[in-house]
Every structure is written in structure tokens, then in C-alpha cells.
Amino acid sequence: MTVQVDRQESVRLEGVSKLYGDLLALDKVSLSVAPGEFVCLLGASGCGKSTLLSLVAGLDQPSGGAISTAGRRVAMMFQEPALFPWLTVRANVEMAMRALPRRERRAKAEEFLEMVHLGGFGPKRPHQLSGGMRQRVALARSLAQDADVLLMDEPFGALDAMTRDLLHDELERIWRERKLSVLFVTHNVREAVRLGDRVVLLSSRPGKVVEEFPVELARPRRTDSAEVATLAARITDQLKREVARHGDVAHKTAAAQEVRS
């Protein structure tokens, strides 16, 4: 870890806050991702994970604090598939590679679709796919982008364990090969431990960094290995405590808001 701190960070958030109306979604979050680092973000539902990714991707402006990606190219995979309904599946993936010549782009798109187990579904349209298949197309599209930083918002949420495992391997391979910096949101603690160099825990309303867990297990890891399970259990405990502690606060804040609005 110390090695990475010395290098310039890929993503750096300093005291970032985000207000929606009078709801404080993020409160002075400081976080950084080193080049080539894989950081997983955990937190209760509604704690501000997606908001954080949006801010990093430049889709929203923070209400306070500073965000820098130092001019790096950022790819993002949304919580919803966000495919273009007027394009075929293949064309959706090709959208990420406009710079390439037509033929190459096409071949690459097919390759990525094969990778997410959707070979042959290229000519279909998004509405002809199942939820999980759409998510995989979105995954293919985000991987197809030639980016330095990859932001992923629950990319494997709608997938079965088997497909998920296979895609974990693929993602890890690509991350390795391309030396990507990844910021990965998930609700699956094992998944976080399976993939991450570091797991960051966010609290709820307002979202703040509560704790960071470095994952120093050797790769390749297996989701169902005992080590992963042990660390996951530890993190889960912490998470539960966090959620429990903030449960009341959340209720109170929300109630107060209702009175005000």
C-alpha cells in the first residue's frame, strides 16, 4: 500500500460533500484510488455510493470539496444497464470504441460480448434481453472503453453466482492487463473481498468513510475460499454495526425533512 501512496493518485476526493436540496448525501468524504488499485465500496442502501461515483465521473458537481482524476479517462458502468434502446446490442458495445476503424470495432465488440457470455446476441436489441443479460452488455460496454479509471456500480447485482464467478475472473484479468484503477460498488461483501485491494466502508446519511480494510490475500482468490469468508465476516460485522448505528439517525433526519417540506 505504501508504494502506491507515493505515486500520484488516479482518483482523489478531498472533503467532498454533496447536498440534494437539504439532504446531505455525502459529508466530507476523502478517498483516493492509486493507479492500478482495485477499491471496493460498501455501504447500506442509500448511503451515497452511486452519488460518489457520479461525482468522480463528472456527471454531477460536488457541493463542497475537491475531486480530481488528473485528466485520466474515466469509464463507468451504471447501476441500471443504461443501454441505448435504438441500437443493437453490438452497436451499444461499439459505442465505446468510436475511435477504432469499423471492422476492428465490430470484431472487438463481438469479443467483449463473448467474454460476457453473450456471443451471438449482438444483432438483438436491449429490450429482447433479460435483466442480467442487459447488465452484462453494459459491462461489456464499459470494459470496451479504453479508460484508465473504471467506475462500477453493482455490476454483478443481477447475475447468478456461476456467471458472476466467471466474470470476476474476466474483470480481474482485464484490470491486471490494462493496469486499471477500479472503484467498485457492491453489496456483496465476499465479492468485495474477492476483488478488492482495499474495501472502503461508507456510513449512511450522511455518507462518510467509516473504515477501510486492506485486503492482503494472495490472488487469484476464490469467492468461496475460507480466507475470503473470514475477512468478509469481519467486514460484515462492522457493516451491520454501522447500519444499526445509523438506522435511527436516518429515520430522524427523514422525519425532520418531511415536517419541513
Add this chain to the structure above:
Amino acid sequence: MTVQVDRQESVRLEGVSKLYGDLLALDKVSLSVAPGEFVCLLGASGCGKSTLLSLVAGLDQPSGGAISTAGRRVAMMFQEPALFPWLTVRANVEMAMRALPRRERRAKAEEFLEMVHLGGFGPKRPHQLSGGMRQRVALARSLAQDADVLLMDEPFGALDAMTRDLLHDELERIWRERKLSVLFVTHNVREAVRLGDRVVLLSSRPGKVVEEFPVELARPRRTDSAEVATLAARITDQLKREVARHGDVAHKTAAAQEVRS
């Protein structure tokens, strides 16, 4: 199980097939849910689970076979939240209870929102919520419906483990109290074992019932209990074998389609 077979089934599918163009999504699926039974449906991504629920809800017509819910009222929760963007969160939930008088409806809606930990978010609009929060609103809405049969398509997919556990308890309580018949799609095998009376495994393209696992563990169960883990592991193994066996077929079929189209 034998007790339930004697009674008339709540949901009964007999040799149901579904063709999308020339893609056979479901192939002669026969399945039934007894009154008050909780059936979980597992299967790889794209194997036809959502299609099956759509057919049961009467949103689509099967290409072959017969489906009957014997005039029972069917509630459904979709894979996507499917909230009405022009209504507030509370009004979205109230939509499920049009028969009730205004005041009561409102009170009940608040109650259900509290239940899914969204008390106080009633006056907000769907776009102001996070993905998981929207899913919980959809859950509240489906629970608010006064139905006999509840169809749920990955209702807890976007939730953290903690919230998920709490909602498992709530769902189980409501299921008990109202004697609902539930058909529950999930990718989380433990969740299936935690909740279901029976776990049904679907194969991929075409979707067929491969195996059924009765879950005879005593309730209340805990997701992280050893018994649940053991059974889940057994089912997972079977699932993996199933996915592996059909992986090639899927590829072949899809490739064939591409040539044809």
C-alpha cells in the same frame, strides 16, 4: 408436500412454452405453487425466470401449455423498480390500495414505507431515491397489494446484506400472516433456502425445470446458519453443473440464430 398437492394449487403451469421469435425461452415448464407455499426459482441469467413470472401474471401469453391462477389476485414485483415517475413515493405505494378510503390508504402507505426503512421518504419522487431505495418502494407497493399470489423478481438484488436480512423477516411475517403463495426469483441461493418451502432450479435456453429441492428446515431460519449454508452449497453445486452443461448449448443456439437472422 403431499398435503399441499391434495388442495387446489394457487398457481399451476402445465407444459408451458414461450417462444420469442425463434428463441425458445421456456420449454414445457410444469410447476405449481400450493396455497400458502413459498417457492423460490433459481437459474442462470437469461434462463427464462422473468418470462415465467410474466406469464403467470398474465402480462404475456404462452406459446403453448396452460397457466392457471384460478382467479386469484396476483401481485408482482418486477426486476426493475417500475415506479411511476410522476407520483411521489407515497402515492406510488397508494396506487396498490385504490379500494381503501383516502385516509386509511395514506396511513397504510406510510406503514409499508416504514417497513422497508423509508419512513419519511413519502413526499419524495422516485428520481430522488437511490437504486436500492427505489427497489424497496416497489417492494412496499407489491406488499401493499391485497393479493393471494405474490410474484417477486429479484426483489432484494440491489440491497445490502443487513437491509436484506431485515426485509427477509418482514416478508416472511407478511407471507405467514396473509397466507400468501409466493413465487420468488433470486440469484442468491442462500436467500432461496432462507425463504423457500421449495427451491426450483431452471435450466438455460430453453428454460426447463431441472430439479426441485424441498427445504425442510425449521423456521425461523437464518441466512448465515450452517444448515442453510449446507443446503445452499448442495443446490449451488447442482446449479453450477446445470449452467456448465448448458453453456455450450446456449452458445451454439445463439450462433445459429445469428446465421439465420
Add this chain to the structure above:
Amino acid sequence: MSTDTHAAQIAGLDALEIAEKRRGALAGRLWARVWPITLAVGIVLAIWQGVVWAGFWEPWVFAGPSEVFPVLFERLGTGEFWQAVGVTMRRAVTGFAAAMLIGLIVGALVSRVKVLRAAFGSLITGLQTMPSIAWFPLAILLFKLSESAITFVVILGAAPSIANGLITGVDYTPPLLLRAGHVLGFRRVQLYWHVILPASLPSFLAGLKQGWAFAWRSLMAGEIVVIIANQPSLGEQLHYARELADSAGLLATMIVVLMIGIVIDLLFEAGDNALRRRWGLRADLR
């Protein structure tokens, strides 16, 4: 705990800042809304005056601002002008309201009943393309020389547009919402009322706006067909200005028509903005 109080403080501070911003924002927003319009008007005036000064055309052929504005201001001072505006607006609003009702009903039926759609769907656009003058003889046959004849033409002008807007909206209702409505037990009229109509609102609103334009144009034409005693109207003014080769008068009336059109558009815009705000369609990623 300390984090919580701290958060509360932040929220408090931010709230203050927001209130401040809001107060400033109202003036600022008004200003932001006004200056581009002022600029636009200025540019148009400048071009107009420029063309006039360039002297391509004699002033009686193409009047300049210096001739038109005195005429306009003089009119603004007369009761008759305001009566004309009032009469025309009243006709426009009644005709439009009736067209809205009819368009809504026709649109609802045609969009939902397959047979009706197959039978009459294309007829709606057909009617839309029918110029108002073709209807005058029928209007007079049916309603004699009364105001109803004008209203009839206005309705025939606007209703197809409104119906078409609704039909587009219905056609593009997201299937997921339809399915959700179905599962919630909505069928036919209820599904229509609770799901399809709200989902079609943006498109319906667009149709209304187009319908207003049609209504207004039909009205301008219709107002010279039936001239009713003691009811001066803008359509009449427009027509007579042209009849009398009165360039300044014509341009003055055109300015009035344009102004009314702009005011109506601002009303629609307000509705549209409210809708978009509710639906969460923000404009920040432009």
C-alpha cells in the same frame, strides 16, 4: 456522535447558504430570463431598422420601426384594440378548450381501440392538413353567420393536433409502466387514467402547444369569414391591414400576434418545466 452534530452544522450552514442563494436566485433567474429576450428583440429591431435604412424598399412597402411603433402605441391606447384582443382571446380560448376536450376523447378512443385506429387514425392527419378555408362553407351551413361557425373552424383546426399528440404519447408509453399498471389491477379506462395518460403528458402537452398554433391560425382566418356586429377582432385587423396595403398596420398587428404567441408559449413552458422538474428531467448535462 461528534460527526453527527458536525453534519447537522454543515447542513445548517448549507441551508443558510441555500436560502441566500434562493433569494439572489429569484432576481438572478428573472434577469437570466429577461436579458436574452431583450437582446433578441434588440437584434431583431436592429436588423429591421437596418433593412429599412438600407432603403431596399419604400417605406409604404415595408414600414420601419419608426412608423410601426407609433401605430402600435396609438392602438394600445384605444379601447377598441383591447376589445379586439379580448374578443379574439375569448374565441381562441373557448375554441381551444372545446378542441382539447374533443381531441382528448378522440385521441383516447383512437389510441386504444384498434378498430377505430385502423379506421380513423389516418383521417386525423388528413383533417389536420385540410386548410381552414375549405371548412368555411360547411361551418356557415351548420352554424349560419354566428360565432359558432368560427369556433367550429377553430376546433377542426386544433383537435386533430391535440388528438395526435395524445396518440403519440400513448404509443410511446414505456411498456414497463403499462405492465406495472396491469399488475396493480388497472384495466382499460383505469389503466388509461392512472398510467397511460400521465405517462403521455409530455407528448400531450407538446400536442396542445401545436394545437394552440393551429387554433390560432384557424381563428385568424375564421374571424374574417364571419364578422359579427360590435366584435372587433385581431383577425379582422390583420385582414384589413393587408386589404388596405397598410404595411405599418400589418406589422403592428403582427407584433401583437407574436406577443400573444410568446406569452402563451411562456405559459406552456411553465407547465412543461413543472412537469420536467417532477419527473426529474434536469438540464445539467447539456
Add this chain to the structure above:
Amino acid sequence: MSTDTHAAQIAGLDALEIAEKRRGALAGRLWARVWPITLAVGIVLAIWQGVVWAGFWEPWVFAGPSEVFPVLFERLGTGEFWQAVGVTMRRAVTGFAAAMLIGLIVGALVSRVKVLRAAFGSLITGLQTMPSIAWFPLAILLFKLSESAITFVVILGAAPSIANGLITGVDYTPPLLLRAGHVLGFRRVQLYWHVILPASLPSFLAGLKQGWAFAWRSLMAGEIVVIIANQPSLGEQLHYARELADSAGLLATMIVVLMIGIVIDLLFEAGDNALRRRWGLRADLR
């Protein structure tokens, strides 16, 4: 394994059945499309004939089918009629194409550039409400008695509508898709081209349809202001039929206008259906 072959068999059988269905379907679909229209036409004719037989009005005031159809059929036999249709259609299509281009550009600019929108946004609706006759003096000034004068009026009629359609589409582009486009690196023109424009297509298409109606109406009015030698046109026919109080001639021309409107609508419908099929907006849960 046996399940697989079985599945293949089923798929094969079903495929056969589908092919069968398709063949039957074409005839069936055509029939399903034709009979309601036929019925609708029949009903309209019956009412018309009924009114005529009821004898409210003299036949030269309100001609019946038995007078109108001979006139219509006689016209269909003359070269001049087809020339008129040809001339009018040519003008409509050129004017509409130009309006489309201008509407697209104006709509694109106004919808995306905040200042332009604030300045000129409302002006578009203002222009839309301006009746064609108000433009004639300017048209003749600018283009003399040429076909360009007609085109000018047509463009002024249709372009605002098309621009407004596009603007509505842009305003209601789902933010998620905008965000996706942004993340894929699209900015400004690219974002517009790759995301906003396709997402706005349904609304743009609706605007085009309305624009066609405006264009056509403006054309009908414009064709009598500038009458060009040896260029018979439908607008002229319509006008003279009215001028001469020729009820049968007027109704015959109206039928022609209606028919053309319906044919154009069918074209739009085809485009719309293709779009909806691609987007997966099916019509089964009606």
C-alpha cells in the same frame, strides 16, 4: 440430450407454424388494415348522402356524393389534375424538406444553447401562431411572384413545428441515457448526434407530422397568392372552387386533399411503427 433434440424439434415445428402464420398474416394484416378504413369511408358516405337526401340544403349549396364523385372521376381523367397534384406535391415536398433542415438546425441550437433558448425559444411558438397571410407581403417583397415566395411561406409554417418537436424530444431525453453518453465520452455535437437525437426521434417524428400539416396548409394558402402560369395547383383549385361557390368542385378537391393527407399519414405511421418495433414498444397490453 434427448431434451435438446426435443427442443430442436419443437423449435422446428414452431418455425414451420410461424412461417405458415406469416404467409396468412400478410393477407390477414392487409385485410385487417383495409376493412376498417372501408367501413369508415362507408359510414362517412352514408351520413353525407343521408344529409343530402334529408334535403336541408339546395344541391348547389351542399352537393351530394352523386354530384361530387362524377366531378372527381372526371378530374382524375384529366392530365391537368395530375399536373396540379404533381405541382402541389413538389412544392410541399421541397418546402417541407427545407423546413425540416431549418427546423432541425434551429431546434438543435435552441434546445442546446441556453442563451438562444431563453432568447428565441418562445419566439418559435410565436412564429407558429402567425397566420400565413401575414407573411405574404414579405414573401412577395423578398421573392417577387416566384415559387420561392410560396416555399418561403411553407417553410415559415412548418419549420417552427419541426423545431418544437425536436426541442420537446431533447427536453424529455432520459437523463440516464445522457449520463451514459457523457461517460462514453460524448460531448456537445457528438452527444447530440449519438444520444439526444436518436432519443428524441419519436417526438421529432411527431413534430414532423405536425409540420407537414402546417406546411400543407400554408401551401394551400400560398398557392393562391402567387399563381404561376401553366402551373395548376390544388390550392388554386380549392380557392377557385370556393370563389365560384362550386360546392361539388370544393368537395371533390377536399376529398383529394384528404386522400393525400391520409397517404402521408400512412407513411409516417410506417416510420413510427418501425421505430416502435425497434425500441420494443409493443401494443399488447392495451
Add this chain to the structure above:
Amino acid sequence: GSSSPSAPAAAAKEVRLGYFPNITHSTALYGIEKGIYAKSLGVPLKTSTFNAGPAAIEAVFSGAIDATYIGPNPAINAWEKSKGKAINIVAGAASGGVYLVVKPEINSVEDLKGKKIATPQLGNTQDVALRYWLQEKGLKTDTKGGGDVSIVPQENSQTLQTFATGDIDGAWVPEPFASRLVIESKGKILQDERELWPNKQFVITHLIVRQEWAKANPDLLKKLIEAHVQSTEGINADPDAAAQVVNASVEKLTGKPLKPEVLASAFKNITFTNDPIAASLTGSADHAVKVGLLKPVDLNGIYDLKILNEVLAAKGQQSIKDK
């Protein structure tokens, strides 16, 4: 040839003439059909047809045409709005042919009380004539449709319809509408407008030219007027044959000929003359002032009959006065 009014005009290579496909414009219809203009001018003739006065005036103002046949009102308007700088009346074309047609049960002026009478347009010559006539007879009217007799300005085609359906009780209209009202809807002529004017003559159509064009092309103007005079002569020489020529031209331009009986009646009721009957124009303007429709207009100089008189003199005919 897009010579704008303010640019110095070179000698024109063609003459652009406007007219309406109306029976009151027979001079143009006949002359063009017979090739009289083309022969006389020596340069190509480019014709434009109009359906109403405003478009014709707009065309003159914009320099799109050089001369046009037109009714008295648009000419007065053009004169007034341009402060006498845009046009001149250079010859008369037609006179008469305007009638008050009423329902058969109306027999006298008194019967008109409380009735609705149509005119083609508020403030046009027919409208003024009706109002002035009623005023003379002691019946009150106002411009808003009130008074003893309610005057409804509406297009002539609409008058045919509303008279047939009984919505109006009479109309003060020009030919061929007057004849159509009589023949098709059994109307009765209550007043021939000719009776109200000295010599039973008043202008219904005349020829105007763009001043600038006239100044730049005096010889073309002369040739144009020669053709005009020749055409008038031709019509008067054999009215029946001329009527057929005119009707053929009307059919060509509007798609439908007049019925033979309407044609015959209407043609008979119109006098084709080179005299613009200046007295009737000024008289009409005076009447308009008297009934409160117009501010006084100075029509001094609207006529420029010098060339017409030259042409007539060459033919040994009497000269025409412009007062």
C-alpha cells in the same frame, strides 16, 4: 428582371401585367387570349393572375409586376399609402355591373329595415355605395353591423351560399355574383348601381401602372395602352363572341366556366370602356367620408391619362377627362 423600385431602371425587356380571372377583367382576358397585347408590345408579355387586390398591390409595390388591372379600392389604398408615389391609373376598363339583389319578398327600401345585407368588404366601393344609398333613403347603418339595416361584409362566394340558405336578405355585389344570385337563388334586383351615378357610369375595373416603370418605359406604356384600347374595341365590336372568349379564359384559369345564362346576363350588365370615370372614383371617396368610413383622401394626380388620350386622339376618338 428584378428591378427594385429604388434602383435606376434600364429599359425593360418584357412587360409584366397582372389581372384577375374575373368577368370584370374581360379586357385583359380577351386581349391576352387574342394575343393583342403580345402583338402590340413587341417585347415578351409576362402575365400574372391574382385572386384578390392585396396580392396584386403587393406585387406592384415589390416591383414584381409593372401594371395590373384592378378595382377602385386597392388602387385608392395604394395611392394613399404611398402618398401618391407608387401608382397611376392610366385607363379605365369596365363600368357598371353592380346590383342590390334581394329576396323576392322585399319590394322597397322600407322593407329592408331590420334585414341583413351583404357587401364584398367593409369600406370597398360596393360597401360605400350601399351605405350611402341607405343614408340617402334615411336608413341608418354603422360600421359595426348595427343600425336599421345590418350590413355584413363577407366574401362574394360566401354571399352566394348565405343568400341561398337565407342567412342574409340581400347583397350589394358585382357581376357575375349578382347574376348568379338572380338566376340560381331567385333573387330580385332592387337597385342597379348605375342608376345612382351621372351618365349611369361608374368604375369597376381600371388599369394601373407602377409610376417608376411608366417613367422609365414611356413607349412600352403607350403600347400597353394601345393594346388595351384595341382589346376594348374588340369586345365592344362583338360582345357575344367576346363573352365566349372570356369564358374560355376563365375556365382555363379557374377550372370552371360560368354557366351560359350567367355569362350572358353578367356580360350584358357590364360596359367595357376606356374611360376610368374619374367622377365616380372621387364621388365614391366623398361618399365614404360622408358615411364615416374614410378620412378624406387627396386623389389629385391619381390619373395619368395623357398617353391614353394620345392613343385615343390617334384613333380620332374623344379625349377623356381625369376629373
